Amino acid sequence: MSAIALPQTSPLPPAQRRMTSWQVWGLILIAPYVLVFLAFVLYPVGYGLWLARHPESYVKLFNDPIFFRTVVNTIFFILVAVNLKFLLALWLSGFFTHERVWIRWVSVLFLLPWAVPSIPTIFSIRFMFNPEWGVINSVIFRLTGLDGPNWLNDPHIGLSLAMVTHIWKSLPFWTLILISGRLAIPKEQYEAASVDGATVWQKFKYVTWPSIRTLYLSSTILSMIFTLGDFNSVYLLTGGGPADLTHVLATLGIRYIRLDQVDMAMATIVCALPFVLPLVYFMMKSLSKSDTER
Amino acid sequence: MKKKYLNEAFLLLMAVPILLWSLLPIYHIFLFSISSKDSAFSGALWPDLPTLRNFSYIWKQQHFYLYHFWVQIWNSLWIAVAVGALTLAVASCAAFAISRLKVRGGRTVMNLALFTYFIPAAFLAIPMYKAMGNYGLLNNRWSLVLAMVTLASPYAIWVLKQASDKLPWELDEAARIDGATPLQLFRLVYLPLMTPSMVAIGTYALLLAWNEYLYGYLLLSHERTITLAVALGHFTAADDSPWELLMATGLVYALPPAAIYYAFRRYMVSGLTSGAVKS
Numbered sequence: 001m002s003a004i005a006l007p008q009t010s011p012l013p014p015a016q017r018r019m020t021s022w023q024v025w026g027l028i029l030i031a032p033y034v035l036v037f038l039a040f041v042l043y044p045v046g047y048g049l050w051l052a053r054h055p056e057s058y059v060k061l062f063n064d065p066i067f068f069r070t071v072v073n074t075i076f077f078i079l080v081a082v083n084l085k086f087l088l089a090l091w092l093s094g095f096f097t098h099e100r101v102w103i104r105w106v107s108v109l110f111l112l113p114w115a116v117p118s119i120p121t122i123f124s125i126r127f128m129f130n131p132e133w134g135v136i137n138s139v140i141f142r143l144t145g146l147d148g149p150n151w152l153n154d155p156h157i158g159l160s161l162a163m164v165t166h167i168w169k170s171l172p173f174w175t176l177i178l179i180s181g182r183l184a185i186p187k188e189q190y191e192a193a194s195v196d197g198a199t200v201w202q203k204f205k206y207v208t209w210p211s212i213r214t215l216y217l218s219s220t221i222l223s224m225i226f227t228l229g230d231f232n233s234v235y236l237l238t239g240g241g242p243a244d245l246t247h248v249l250a251t252l253g254i255r256y257i258r259l260d261q262v263d264m265a266m267a268t269i270v271c272a273l274p275f276v277l278p279l280v281y282f283m284m285k286s287l288s289k290s291d292t293e294r
Numbered sequence: 295m296k297k298k299y300l301n302e303a304f305l306l307l308m309a310v311p312i313l314l315w316s317l318l319p320i321y322h323i324f325l326f327s328i329s330s331k332d333s334a335f336s337g338a339l340w341p342d343l344p345t346l347r348n349f350s351y352i353w354k355q356q357h358f359y360l361y362h363f364w365v366q367i368w369n370s371l372w373i374a375v376a377v378g379a380l381t382l383a384v385a386s387c388a389a390f391a392i393s394r395l396k397v398r399g400g401r402t403v404m405n406l407a408l409f410t411y412f413i414p415a416a417f418l419a420i421p422m423y424k425a426m427g428n429y430g431l432l433n434n435r436w437s438l439v440l441a442m443v444t445l446a447s448p449y450a451i452w453v454l455k456q457a458s459d460k461l462p463w464e465l466d467e468a469a470r471i472d473g474a475t476p477l478q479l480f481r482l483v484y485l486p487l488m489t490p491s492m493v494a495i496g497t498y499a500l501l502l503a504w505n506e507y508l509y510g511y512l513l514l515s516h517e518r519t520i521t522l523a524v525a526l527g528h529f530t531a532a533d534d535s536p537w538e539l540l541m542a543t544g545l546v547y548a549l550p551p552a553a554i555y556y557a558f559r560r561y562m563v564s565g566l567t568s569g570a571v572k573s
Contacts, residue, residue, distance in 0.1 A: 138337025229414025
């Protein structure tokens with residue numbers, strides 16, 4: 001945000017005097033990235049789309065009973081998990097902007113899920129929910145004398161826990177973003193509101209929300225894009241099971257790869273494009289808008 | 295006055311669930327790594343006899359899943375460092391060319407890079423896997439390095455370009471009047487001024503590569519070429535897997551990035567979040 005708001009220092013006066021050798025060096029220096037892009041983005045994507053050109057792959061995909069379930073799971077995951085995460089992040093960012101020394105320490109610990117790699121933590125969550133040996137059912141048994149639910153072997157609970165895992169992992173990052181948004185609001189606005197006798201809710205509604213609304217919305221869109229590519233939270237927790245009922249598009253594509261059905265994997269991605277492209281279009285537009293505004 | 299105490303009590307009350315939520319899965323890793331298998335599988339909240347035996351098994355590679363532990367952690371380190379260095383090289387050159395040399399087509403390249411950044415990583419993985427197969431790079435450490443550089447550099451270029459746009463133009467002017475070549479400007483003026491952003495971006499790329507699971511899982515398969523992240527994934531092949539060893543190895547794997555993250559937290563937060571989301 002702050003990087004964007006700054007005005008550009010000068011609108012290109014050196015352009016006219018630019019010597020060709022500077023242009024040549026520019027081309028040489030930009031070439032490594034262009035090569036990376038051509039070899040590892042453009043060629044793979046083009047080749048992948050070429051592999052996905054046969055209509056029969058799509059017929060086969062639509063006839064696969066787990067495909068429809070996967071699409072529903074994905075939509076559910078994107079809408080519920082991301083929005084829930086952002087409501088939590090909005091609420092927590094309010095908590096963490098209180099100026100107390102101990103809250104600073106809480107925030108340091110709160111960032112741990114983000115700082116630690118996901119493989120060990122997701123496996124840890126997975127074993128906590130193990131029906132026979134996991135700590136959660138063991139605590140339930142000690143407290144009530146009853147056997148706990150068969151958590152990850154139930155498709156509904158399994159997918160919900162994958163969402164919880166996703167939220168657990170990425171909540172600190174987005175909370176941090178919203179905290180930075182809240183800290184950018186001038187304190188005088190809150191003081192003025194206090195003088196006018198505004199309640200906490202009124203301060204949020206008339207001061208906080210109008211200032212961070214744009215940030216909140218564009219963060220939500222960006223998080224939706226990232227969440228579409230969240231393979232770990234589902235795959236490492238449930239593996240797509242039981243009976244392939246908890247897949248999302250990201251894990252389904254990889255499942256086809258493991259079954260050596262590359263055309264199906266690519267067809268899955270092509271079917272995901274209607275979800276991805278509008279979100280990407282929105283992000284590109286808002287980024288280039290902020291880039292030209294400077 | 296009473297209202298103020300109520301407010302403090304309410305804040306404290308909120309901190310308890312926040313801490314439990316954040317720390318429980320991580321405590322659970324720690325608990326398992328100091329437990330014997332029997333104790334870990336009993337659902338106890340603290341082991342009767344805490345032990346460091348799991349770490350000694352890891353150190354001496356004394357388990358089927360751990361036979362190649364040292365090679366695998368070396369692979370992780372090698373790949374992470376290579377990705378960090380290559381991403382920095384590629385991205386700083388590109389950002390310099392786009393932002394300072396105003397190379398023709400620079401804007402298009404920036405947009406293509408941003409577009410890449412917005413492709414969900416798990417979707418790009420599939421065509422990338424096929425392409426690496428065509429290049430004959432599968433099961434070669436370089437395949438993962440190049441894939442991770444591809445994933446890390448768009449964001450790296452974006453952040454470095456943002457930082458670079460803020461440098462005053464007068465520096466370039468002065469250098470040009472003194473007859474500096476573009477390379478001298480890059481090496482003597484640009485790079486020293488960009489150090490803080492470069493540290494943030496290098497760390498970002500390094501951690502991204504160290505933490506990556508999916509791409510390693512697809513691109514590498516031989517037990518002596520895989521990274522530690524992929525090796526951890528192999529542990530869960532069976533239901534009675536040695537989870538206590540998995541968690542101990544996971545702890546060893548998680549400590550370096552967490553330490554780096556906390557050491558560079560200031561850089562990371564200010565350097566990266568400003569580029570991550572635009573308002």
